[in-house]
Amino acid sequence: MRDEMNWGQVQRHCAALVPERDAEMRTMETHAKETSFPIVGPAAGQLCYQIARMVRARRVFELGSGYGYSTAWFARAVRENGGGEVHHVVWDEDLSARARKHVARLGFNGIVRFQVSEAVEALARAEGLFDLIFNDIEKERYPDSLAVIEGKLRPGGVLIVDNALWHGRVFERADRSEATRGVRELTRRLAEDPAWITSLVPIRDGLLVAMRR
Ligand SMILES: C[S@@+](CC[C@H](N)C(=O)[O-])C[C@H]1O[C@@H](n2cnc3c(N)ncnc32)[C@H](O)[C@@H]1O
Numbered sequence: 001m002r003d004e005m006n007w008g009q010v011q012r013h014c015a016a017l018v019p020e021r022d023a024e025m026r027t028m029e030t031h032a033k034e035t036s037f038p039i040v041g042p043a044a045g046q047l048c049y050q051i052a053r054m055v056r057a058r059r060v061f062e063l064g065s066g067y068g069y070s071t072a073w074f075a076r077a078v079r080e081n082g083g084g085e086v087h088h089v090v091w092d093e094d095l096s097a098r099a100r101k102h103v104a105r106l107g108f109n110g111i112v113r114f115q116v117s118e119a120v121e122a123l124a125r126a127e128g129l130f131d132l133i134f135n136d137i138e139k140e141r142y143p144d145s146l147a148v149i150e151g152k153l154r155p156g157g158v159l160i161v162d163n164a165l166w167h168g169r170v171f172e173r174a175d176r177s178e179a180t181r182g183v184r185e186l187t188r189r190l191a192e193d194p195a196w197i198t199s200l201v202p203i204r205d206g207l208l209v210a211m212r213r
Helices: 007-016 023-035 041-054 069-080 093-106 119-125 139-152 166-171 178-192
Strands: 059-063 085-090 112-116 130-135 153-162 196-201 207-212
Touching: 007 041, 023 041, 023 069, 023 093, 041 069, 041 130, 041 153, 041 207, 059 069, 059 119, 069 085, 069 093, 069 130, 085 093, 085 119, 093 112, 119 139, 130 139, 139 153, 139 178, 153 178, 166 178, 178 196, 178 207
Parallel strands: 059 085, 059 130, 085 112, 130 153
Antiparallel strands: 153 207, 196 207
């Protein structure tokens, strides 16, 4: 029976469990479909929201934020946790401006802080420690981002990394591209380092969920 399970069917089943979203979130999802923009999508968004609620995150830092879809899931969790801040960082001025509009329409203005910058550099400059860090930057940079993340996550804090399956490329032995090697290396380092407790959750393109001991 397990062999008969179909990947698309499993993913659709997971997505169907996500409760109805705000119309603005639906608009963002439709835009992603129409333009093939790689947002995390509802099932991974719901998991991010759930984890942020579980660790009672009040300070969240996003690396590579796009037009604010994943940001909105974290902002909702932070608001329900009693308030705090979610750092939206992307190096594209236009995406940052679009994110501001969506975030305002969703009513998360007081929570989200916007920065147009290379994301790892922005994290290195940020003050204080974070409860949760979400990494969705270019995959080539995944390994180098880890040292900065380790210095900015509180003990017991959670790192979530998107694209851990990298559309199946992590399984293709012949794929030695920098991006695929970046995903493989970050995965291996988080899984092997006893300072982290790590699982790969195969929702959508795979999320690494790692808790800092
Ligand atoms: C995969 S998309 C983000 C999707 C977003 N997490 C969501 O689910 O709504 C990644 C975005 O971050 C930008 N980006 C990639 N690497 C970056 C970096 N090192 N610094 C800043 N922005 C980066 C990309 O240009 C792209 O717009």
